[in-house]
Amino acid sequence: MDLIVTLPLLMLVLLTAAGAVFVKDLIASVLILGAYSFFLALLWAWQGAVDVAFTEAVVGAGLSTVFFLLTLFSVAQKETTRRSYRFSWLLMSGLMMLGLLMVYGAQGLPPVGDPTSPPNVHISPVYLERSFEETRTPNVVTSVIMDYRGFDTLIETTVIFTAGIATSLLLWRHKA
Amino acid sequence: MNWVLETVLRRPNFLAFILLFLFGLHIMVADKHLIRKLIGMYLVQTGLMLFFITQGVKTGSTVPILLTSELPVQPAAYANPIPAALMLTAIVVGVATLGVAFALVISIYRQYQTLEEDELVRKMQ
Amino acid sequence: MIQSHDSLVVQTLGRLVIPVIQLYSVYVLFHSQFGPGGGFVGGVLFGASMVLTLLIFGAGHANGLIEQMAFRADGLGLLLFLGVGTLCIFFGELFFDYAALQLPGFDPASRRSFGIVVTQIGVAMDISVVTVLIFFCLSPELEGSWKNELGA
Numbered sequence: 001m002d003l004i005v006t007l008p009l010l011m012l013v014l015l016t017a018a019g020a021v022f023v024k025d026l027i028a029s030v031l032i033l034g035a036y037s038f039f040l041a042l043l044w045a046w047q048g049a050v051d052v053a054f055t056e057a058v059v060g061a062g063l064s065t066v067f068f069l070l071t072l073f074s075v076a077q078k079e080t081t082r083r084s085y086r087f088s089w090l091l092m093s094g095l096m097m098l099g100l101l102m103v104y105g106a107q108g109l110p111p112v113g114d115p116t117s118p119p120n121v122h123i124s125p126v127y128l129e130r131s132f133e134e135t136r137t138p139n140v141v142t143s144v145i146m147d148y149r150g151f152d153t154l155i156e157t158t159v160i161f162t163a164g165i166a167t168s169l170l171l172w173r174h175k176a
Numbered sequence: 177m178n179w180v181l182e183t184v185l186r187r188p189n190f191l192a193f194i195l196l197f198l199f200g201l202h203i204m205v206a207d208k209h210l211i212r213k214l215i216g217m218y219l220v221q222t223g224l225m226l227f228f229i230t231q232g233v234k235t236g237s238t239v240p241i242l243l244t245s246e247l248p249v250q251p252a253a254y255a256n257p258i259p260a261a262l263m264l265t266a267i268v269v270g271v272a273t274l275g276v277a278f279a280l281v282i283s284i285y286r287q288y289q290t291l292e293e294d295e296l297v298r299k300m301q
Numbered sequence: 302m303i304q305s306h307d308s309l310v311v312q313t314l315g316r317l318v319i320p321v322i323q324l325y326s327v328y329v330l331f332h333s334q335f336g337p338g339g340g341f342v343g344g345v346l347f348g349a350s351m352v353l354t355l356l357i358f359g360a361g362h363a364n365g366l367i368e369q370m371a372f373r374a375d376g377l378g379l380l381l382f383l384g385v386g387t388l389c390i391f392f393g394e395l396f397f398d399y400a401a402l403q404l405p406g407f408d409p410a411s412r413r414s415f416g417i418v419v420t421q422i423g424v425a426m427d428i429s430v431v432t433v434l435i436f437f438c439l440s441p442e443l444e445g446s447w448k449n450e451l452g453a
Contacts, residue, residue, distance in 0.1 A: 047233050098198065150397040
């Protein structure tokens with residue numbers, strides 16, 4: 001993980017995330033969110049998760065931007081530019097304490113990039129070693145999600161199907 | 177303060193995750209417009225995915241697609257595929273949830289003709 | 302009812318670009334085992350190409366037929382996925398053990414690879430249909446009554 005590429009990408013991710021919130025106009029805010037998804041996909045591709053980066057670039061930068069814009073056009077135009085924000089000290093102090101707790105909990109994390117850290121040791125070398133001879137699939141992520149952990153994908157497909165049903169139950173208009 | 181420097185500044189991904197997560201959570205709670213709350217939810221989801229994928233990075237490793245020319249596989253040469261597989265599911269479930277949330281927002285707008293939270297509470301009473 | 306875009310440049314480019322996107326989505330789906338991609342991305346790309354077609358060329362004289370088809374085709378991918386798993390039970394093994402599918406002349410590793418391809422197709426079908434369905438549900442009603450009485 002080369003820091004020269006990662007640090008500018010991280011700063012771009014944080015800048016676009018801040019920009020998506022602080023801009024007044026909602027349509028501009030949604031398009032900056034699309035740029036945020038794209039920089040996040042670049043960051044993930046650099047760190048080695050290419051399947052996730054591909055999916056995030058298509059789904060996050062493409063599909064969710066389209067859904068956001070469709071919703072904004074379904075709502076009347078005067079709603080989209082008003083600025084509404086309520087600042088409270090209680091919320092700010094609560095989130096600061098949560099942040100300090102997260103930093104304190106980071107002491108237990110393994111060093112970044114360690115091949116002997118607990119996520120990299122128990123079952124994932126087994127999947128990497130046996131994926132080609134058991135399933136003839138060089139792409140280990142595909143064989144993990146479809147063959148070794150196929151139940152997760154089955155339930156996720158059910159969730160997508162349920163989302164389609166829920167959306168059409170809420171918004172189906174009967175044509176004359 | 178030494179442990180702060182050691183834990184956080186050596187892990188820039190973790191610092192970015194903390195900032196994205198807390199910022200998204202703050203926007204979800206403090207902002208009164210419903211669509212900005214959904215933007216905050218999206219920031220929380222993607223920040224969490226960044227945290228998980230950072231756990232699967234190995235120094236000097238390549239993408240988890242096996243090179244069939246060197247078949248006794250050394251697992252230290254490939255990035256960890258399991259967090260990537262979990263986050264693949266999480267992205268698609270996230271966009272499905274976003275679709276249902278938008279359906280709810282449009283239904284609320286059709287019923288009450290507003291999207292601000294305090295006007296909505298006033299109209300519902 | 303979605304109206305078509307009235308610019309000639311957009312329509313000509315749409316005719317050139319949309320088949321390329323669909324071909325690429327089928328490529329990504331079938332090469333999911335040898336490179337990055339998979340059923341999710343292939344399905345979303347195919348659904349996005351259909352959304353692009355509807356945005357550029359309009360729903361035409363279909364009069365809601367595409368919406369009815371998207372509404373009724375919703376669970377077919379899930380049925381395919383479950384069907385492959387249940388077929389493995391009928392041949393005597395566990396639920397998702399693709400090595401039990403009786404295909405002549407294949408060793409168990411290639412049978413698992415075949416099972417992976419069929420379930421990827423199921424996932425891609427499901428996601429592409431849900432993408433088009435959510436697009437139709439969220440799209441604004443141009444001559445609807447509630448929008449006219451707001452005076453937007």
